[in-house]
Amino acid sequence: MHSFARHFHSEASEAPAKEPKGLILNRGWRYDLEIWFIDTFVFHGQLQELRQRTANLADIQPGEQVLDVGCGTGTLAMEVQRRVSRAGRVAGVDPGIQQIARARAKAARRHVPIEFQIGVIERLPFPEQTFDVVLSTLMMHHLPTSLKRQGLSEIARVLKPGGRLVIADFKRKKERAGQAARFHAGGSSVQDLVAIVSDAGFERVETEEMQPSHFSAFPGAGFLRAHKS
Numbered sequence: 001m002h003s004f005a006r007h008f009h010s011e012a013s014e015a016p017a018k019e020p021k022g023l024i025l026n027r028g029w030r031y032d033l034e035i036w037f038i039d040t041f042v043f044h045g046q047l048q049e050l051r052q053r054t055a056n057l058a059d060i061q062p063g064e065q066v067l068d069v070g071c072g073t074g075t076l077a078m079e080v081q082r083r084v085s086r087a088g089r090v091a092g093v094d095p096g097i098q099q100i101a102r103a104r105a106k107a108a109r110r111h112v113p114i115e116f117q118i119g120v121i122e123r124l125p126f127p128e129q130t131f132d133v134v135l136s137t138l139m140m141h142h143l144p145t146s147l148k149r150q151g152l153s154e155i156a157r158v159l160k161p162g163g164r165l166v167i168a169d170f171k172r173k174k175e176r177a178g179q180a181a182r183f184h185a186g187g188s189s190v191q192d193l194v195a196i197v198s199d200a201g202f203e204r205v206e207t208e209e210m211q212p213s214h215f216s217a218f219p220g221a222g223f224l225r226a227h228k229s
């Protein structure tokens with residue numbers, strides 16, 4: 001599996017949006033297939049649990065407007081759409097052309113009105129104070145620190161006052177132990193994210209952890225929830 005997983009991250013490529021600086025994934029349906037394989041046989045469903053927990057932490061209500069930044073192939077956005085119902089609005093942004101094409105195809109197949117756009121966290125294509133909630137899963141480790149800072153101030157710009165931000169990311173490689181240490185993909189320090197998020201003007205910043213279950217190579221994850229002041 002690990003060569004499979006390595007492959008899935010090593011093909012981060014094919015420049016899409018204007019000079020994006022993060023590690024862009026562009027694998028479309030192959031990404032979903034690989035993620036399904038890894039989550040089913042290696043992580044024992046913990047990736048799906050991470051997405052559910054992200055949406056739960058955001059406490060998404062029917063009618064709310066939600067943005068998923070670095071949405072990939074749109075799996076979390078589909079779950080969020082179910083929670084906001086037709087009265088709400090869900091948008092997803094990612095620089096990967098194939099990821100967005102796959103996300104749009106999935107939404108069309110399920111007849112759900114999610115707006116998937118090619119775009120980057122450092123230039124979000126939305127007016128100020130548009131969203132009640134912004135989410136980001138497994139994406140922060142793709143960005144250098146300067147870009148994280150730029151992206152967080154963009155997120156603050158598009159959130160309404162009091163709006164919620166929830167970030168989930170894998171633990172850093174050096175914090176992983178046992179089986180989990182074998183998973184190659186990068187991760188984030190939640191404490192570093194707390195500092196960046198606070199500097200970007202968020203308050204009530206809270207964190208929690210998700211540990212790997214027994215016999216799972218899930219690398220562990222950190223969650224951060226904050227409110228725009």
Ligand SMILES: C[S@@+](CC[C@H](N)C(=O)[O-])C[C@H]1O[C@@H](n2cnc3c(N)ncnc32)[C@H](O)[C@@H]1O
Binds near residue numbers: 022069119121143
């Ligand atoms: C590991 S994937 C996670 C995708 C999705 N959030 C999920 O949980 O499956 C990380 C995503 O971040 C995207 N990304 C990289 N640089 C970015 C940037 N500057 N702005 C927005 N997204 C970016 C990649 O293209 C990729 O789809």
